[in-house]
Amino acid sequence: MMKRLAIVLALVVPMLTSTMPVMAAQQLTEAQKQQLFLKGAKLWPIYCNHCHNARNPAEYAPYQWNAIMMHMRTQGNLPADDAQAILEFLKRAR
């Protein structure tokens, strides 16, 4: 029992401690946002079209893209930075 508990703790503790900094909302500068936008514009037609036709950024409001891109990050297991870039593109390209 103790051995199992130790294994679980060994897995969970590093997971949670590595989580904390990422959970804080990231504040990006305008220049960083512009770079993300350009990266997202490059990824959007390729990553989205891989599974389905890429949706038009104008279809949803920016706040809706926030939720939808979280959903799509899960569905596609997208790398976090790439998902953030595509989100920035979708929100700005409307």
Add this chain to the structure above:
Amino acid sequence: MSRRSIAVPMVMLFVLASVPLKAWAEDPVSIRQLKREMDQIKAEREQERKQLEELEKKIDELQSSNQKLQKTTTTLEQANKQLSTQTTQSIAQMQKKLSPEGFASLFGNYLGEHQFTLTGAAGGSFIYDHQAQTNTFTLDFEPIALYRLNDWLLFEGTVEASLDPGTGASFDLPVATAQIFLNKYMEINAGIFDQPFGDWYEDQSAMWVNPFITAPLLYGVEAIVPPTDIGVQLRGGVQWGELGQDADYTVWVSNGPTFESSPGVNVLPAPVIGETIAGPDNIAVQSNTRGFGGRFRVYPLPVDAGWGRLELEASTFDGKWDNGFWYYSWGVGFAYREGPFRTRGEWVEAYRQMPSAASLGAGAYPGCCGHDNRQGWYWQAGYFLYGIPHPDLGAFEQYFDRTEALIRYSGVNQRSVVAEDISTTPSFGFNGSPAVFAPHSREVALGLDYWIAPSIVWQTEFDLELPEAGGTLYTFGGANRPLASAVGATTNDQAVLTQFTVGF
């Protein structure tokens, strides 16, 4: 000094010089007159002096006024400059607020951090099957509710409303999950979820995403891997090379696979080879093990190379379907898209452990024992016609460019099927062909999609069912033990489906 003030002394000198002293002394009238004139001149000079003083005073006053005016002007100029700066700043702020991004930010603040979004799909189709002699309209509605609590927690719920024969709408809850983003590389997905085995259930089964109306045979009514499950996933993705060179993983533990005869399901009275997979194991009544799965995908092509996106995938899902009896499945797949061309395929093998005849002894019955092996595969490809070089087609151009031609070949091999599982009633996404239930089913599907918008499509599909001979049919017929009969050559069949789908 004025001319007059100079002229008066000159006149006096002239008079004094020209008049003899004797005469002057002897003429008192002249002296008085001269004195009067001198007094008059003095008075005039006094008056002029006063005038000068007044003028100087006025000049001083004017100079003072001028200084005041200059000071006022400077103050006004400074105030004007300040006002101008403030106005420019205010206009810039207003413009920022009125820009789409600024408005979005304000609107986002107004909505708050908890945000609700509704997506999903709805579709209506018409299905005709030649062999079953059925034709019907069907309807399906699958809203997806996304509830975002913050940037690391999202709830997702999919409700499926379909219209089964002879009833009102029936509802299902195929997905209800909490998605917790731990960091850049790890996410927990807990709840009831599409089985992350291969790509089909999770990424391709949505009606507006699937370029065909039906599912490939191995993921259809005779599926060889459970479509949904309840449990916990750990998943994530990482870029390992240049942009686009990614890898991702999903590992999960769940209630595990169940078949129709599994404890707690009990649709069939006894386990038999060929029985179909049951729905999700909502409450695991077995005490042995849960189901365990893993999927790994890699994307080797960099985005900047311009070669499209290629995915290579391998999956496994294993668990005990009944106390002491294992179910194993594994598969490999690929997907590729470049411009108007897309293709994907999977090959899957599943193995189900059955009791041994020796252990059952006299209790053995047809289909009880041995191994329940199944294989399934599909390959599909699509091509948007805009990729074909063509002359100007005028008004027809837009219709041509939005059309996609598709082909899919899929099949399932299994040793047997169970008569009670066979249903030729068509339903949304299923053509109702009896040939689909052959032990060695094969299907060629031809599709023609007209994409009105990226998620609005009118699809037409022609299915050629080409089952191969062989296998066994087990029939319970109300009894506790099945009877076995051989399945010979099964008749080929054709079906036509057309469907209008809106992803929203």
